[in-house]
Amino acid sequence: MLQRLVHVTLNVKVCNRHNPLLLGIPFRSQARHHCGFRLYSSHKVSALRNYYERTAIRGSGLMSLKSRFYSSQVDTQRKNAQLESVHLKTTIGTSKKVDLKSKTSEVKRLFSLAAPEKWTLTGAIGFLIVSSSVTIAVPFSLGKVLDIIYSSTNDLGATTERLDSLCLMLCGVFLLGGLCNFGRVYLMSISGQRMTQALRKQAYAAIMRQEPAWFHRTSTGELVNRLSADTQLVGRNLSQNVSDGLRSLLMTVAGAGMMFYMSPSLAFIGLCVVPPVSMLAVIYGRFVRSITRQLQTTLADTSELAEEKISNIKTVKAFSKEAKECESYAQRIETVLKLAYKESLAVGSFYGMTGLAGNTIILLVLYYGGGMVATEQLTVGHLTSFLLYAAYVGISIGGLSGFYTELNKGLGAATRLWEIMDRKPLIPSIGGLRPETRPKGEIVLENVTFSYQGAPLIRGMNLHLTPGKSIALVGRSGCGKSTIASLILRLYDPEEGRILLDGVDIRHLDPVWLRSHIGYVSQEPVLFSGSIKDNIMYGALDDREEMIEINGKMEPAWLVAARTAQLQDLGASRAGWRREVGAGGSHLSGGQKQRVAIARAIVKNPKILILDEATSALDAYSEFLVDKALKDISKDRTVLTIAHRLSTIQSADEVAVVDNGCIVEQGTYTDLMSKENGVFKELITHQTFASKSREKNEIQNQ
Numbered sequence: 001m002l003q004r005l006v007h008v009t010l011n012v013k014v015c016n017r018h019n020p021l022l023l024g025i026p027f028r029s030q031a032r033h034h035c036g037f038r039l040y041s042s043h044k045v046s047a048l049r050n051y052y053e054r055t056a057i058r059g060s061g062l063m064s065l066k067s068r069f070y071s072s073q074v075d076t077q078r079k080n081a082q083l084e085s086v087h088l089k090t091t092i093g094t095s096k097k098v099d100l101k102s103k104t105s106e107v108k109r110l111f112s113l114a115a116p117e118k119w120t121l122t123g124a125i126g127f128l129i130v131s132s133s134v135t136i137a138v139p140f141s142l143g144k145v146l147d148i149i150y151s152s153t154n155d156l157g158a159t160t161e162r163l164d165s166l167c168l169m170l171c172g173v174f175l176l177g178g179l180c181n182f183g184r185v186y187l188m189s190i191s192g193q194r195m196t197q198a199l200r201k202q203a204y205a206a207i208m209r210q211e212p213a214w215f216h217r218t219s220t221g222e223l224v225n226r227l228s229a230d231t232q233l234v235g236r237n238l239s240q241n242v243s244d245g246l247r248s249l250l251m252t253v254a255g256a257g258m259m260f261y262m263s264p265s266l267a268f269i270g271l272c273v274v275p276p277v278s279m280l281a282v283i284y285g286r287f288v289r290s291i292t293r294q295l296q297t298t299l300a301d302t303s304e305l306a307e308e309k310i311s312n313i314k315t316v317k318a319f320s321k322e323a324k325e326c327e328s329y330a331q332r333i334e335t336v337l338k339l340a341y342k343e344s345l346a347v348g349s350f351y352g353m354t355g356l357a358g359n360t361i362i363l364l365v366l367y368y369g370g371g372m373v374a375t376e377q378l379t380v381g382h383l384t385s386f387l388l389y390a391a392y393v394g395i396s397i398g399g400l401s402g403f404y405t406e407l408n409k410g411l412g413a414a415t416r417l418w419e420i421m422d423r424k425p426l427i428p429s430i431g432g433l434r435p436e437t438r439p440k441g442e443i444v445l446e447n448v449t450f451s452y453q454g455a456p457l458i459r460g461m462n463l464h465l466t467p468g469k470s471i472a473l474v475g476r477s478g479c480g481k482s483t484i485a486s487l488i489l490r491l492y493d494p495e496e497g498r499i500l501l502d503g504v505d506i507r508h509l510d511p512v513w514l515r516s517h518i519g520y521v522s523q524e525p526v527l528f529s530g531s532i533k534d535n536i537m538y539g540a541l542d543d544r545e546e547m548i549e550i551n552g553k554m555e556p557a558w559l560v561a562a563r564t565a566q567l568q569d570l571g572a573s574r575a576g577w578r579r580e581v582g583a584g585g586s587h588l589s590g591g592q593k594q595r596v597a598i599a600r601a602i603v604k605n606p607k608i609l610i611l612d613e614a615t616s617a618l619d620a621y622s623e624f625l626v627d628k629a630l631k632d633i634s635k636d637r638t639v640l641t642i643a644h645r646l647s648t649i650q651s652a653d654e655v656a657v658v659d660n661g662c663i664v665e666q667g668t669y670t671d672l673m674s675k676e677n678g679v680f681k682e683l684i685t686h687q688t689f690a691s692k693s694r695e696k697n698e699i700q701n702q
């Protein structure tokens with residue numbers, strides 16, 4: 001499909017207001033660089049708008065532009081490109097023809113992946129040429145041997161001598177061929193493995209770069225499948241498949257050449273089946289490509305289901321849903337099987353037909369060749385050689401079609417990998433301002449609006465976090481408290497409004513720098529496989545063990561953090577700090593996990609602490625101890641606590657109440673409680689906050 005390229009550019013006023021970093025960059029490069037999109041003139045207005053909604057708007061730094069796109073006048077240079085209320089400026093580029101599905105460029109790109117392995121591959125191709133030449137020499141030599149035998153009527157001694165020397169020479173040639181074959185397969189195999197590894201690294205890095213919102217739309221099973229199966233398919237394609245394909249090509253060309261050399265008329269008869277088989281191969285290759293794509297997608301869905309259920313086996317068992325889970329897995333697998341049936345049918349038919357074509361060649365050659373031997377136009381040795389060459393050509397054409405099929409599979413897999421590798425994350429993982437000094441820790445949310453997949457959640461929120469003070473965020477379940485934490489961490493960008501750290505919009509700051517100053521304990525902390533120490537060190541800014549002075553004694557920062565988070569009991573266990581926590585922290589209790597997560601958050605000595613119900617899984621005694629420790633480390637830090645417990649709320653310097661996407665009340669606990677008909681007072685009265693007196697009793701009982 002050839003289409004004309006249209007550059008779509010953003011309105012500069014809007015861009016600059018919302019993202020001063022874009023100042024001075026020409027419109028066209030802004031749009032293309034930032035959103036990574038190209039649009040084509042045949043896109044209708046609605047398609048363009050949809051495209052914008054899907055790619056440029058959601059979760060991006062440009063998200064805040066959305067409403068403005070829809071409210072302003074369109075500036076367009078082409079009548080038929082009227083974009084209604086979308087606030088875009090379109091300029092038609094030069095009438096450059098762009099082939100949207102240029103398969104050639106895809107193939108080129110696929111082969112460019114092999115560039116780092118060019119020398120190994122060149123060596124392998126060298127071996128391939130030698131080994132193929134040896135194979136090609138076999139039928140000819142065999143024909144010669146047969147002719148010597150048939151022509152040896154009188155002088156037996158001379159014939160034996162000729163035979164001996166010919167066979168000796170052939171032995172040497174075959175040995176060389178064997179060695180070269182070994183070299184070819186070995187080199188191709190190792191370079192294939194290396195290409196797969198390199199691809200895996202690139203794909204994994206690309207996945208890690210993406211913003212969290214992208215992961216909501218892309219299933220984990222699919223990503224794991226791309227990392228394992230697709231990379232392997234591409235690696236194998238560029239090595240083994242290319243090697244086999246080249247060998248088949250060489251054998252086809254050389255075999256056909258030898259056929260023509262020996263008898264052009266017989267060669268024409270023998271090769272008349274090649275064109276229809278080649279056409280069949282092309283059709284078959286296309287079909288296999290589409291079916292492989294469907295198969296991979298369905299397999300990814302199935303893996304996703306299996307992964308989710310296996311990793312949460314306790315919940316499955318607690319509800320006795322093993323049988324149901326097996327059934328739903330079987331249903332998904334059924335779809336895979338149906339697709340596999342289709343593929344098998346195509347493979348079977350294709351190989352059946354190519355086999356038939358090969359046998360037809362042999363039969364035709366035998367029939368006409370036999371006649372030629374009878375009329376002495378051809379010797380027996382020549383006919384035998386010819387037959388072998390015909391068989392070679394038949395087999396090699398089969399090999400070529402196999403190569404084409406595999407190439408199509410490889411292209412499908414590579415396209416899926418490029419989709420990930422080419423995607424520019426809407427929130428960069430690195431880059432931006434990195435102030436030299438440690439931040440003061442003042443956080444301001446200014447008119448922040450945010451929605452998940454179009455469902456509004458935060459509506460023009462204003463919130464001020466003062467350095468050195470703690471603020472407790474309270475509100476009904478699902479009102480968006482954890483989302484506010486995610487916005488401050490810049491895991492998502494607001495659609496409108498901005499978040500400032502010490503007066504600087506966090507969109508201009510390097511996310512790595514920003515997050516290095518924020519300690520975060522999530523509601524359901526996740527630990528990774530490894531020891532307790534490894535997990536605490538995960539929060540450190542680098543892998544080196546930082547030493548800090550405590551009461552005149554130098555101690556590792558992670559140990560101090562562990563003590564602060566009341567982890568002494570874990571440290572005192574038999575394996576000590578080397579105790580393995582298991583996948584996702586499955587070997588630890590909920591409270592232990594939470595304390596390790598707290599230690600992990602404070603080990604980097606952050607200026608801002610976000611504690612999302614950080615002590616909810618602790619028993620009252622541990623919570624009392626951790627609270628005390630957190631109070632100590634909260635000095636001189638900005639603390640945002642997302643709290644349900646009364647004790648946490650009461651100990652905060654201020655309380656902010658979230659309701660209907662806004663902060664509706666903010667003040668000290670006493671102030672808010674003294675407000676007649678206040679939202680906070682009502683929350684405290686009606687919600688089930690843990691009573692402080694009950695907690696005190698529990699502590700006294702310990």
Ligand SMILES: Nc1ncnc2c1ncn2[C@@H]1O[C@H](COP(=O)(O)OP(=O)(O)OP(=O)(O)O)[C@@H](O)[C@H]1O
Binds near residue numbers: 452453457482483
């Ligand atoms: N990734 C997501 N995609 C779509 N909706 C989401 C996503 N994450 C959260 N939500 C929705 O956003 C709303 C706010 O979620 P959030 O976790 O911020 O609430 P919360 O106030 O912290 O709740 P709780 O007090 O129960 O922890 C909820 O209705 C939730 O269903």
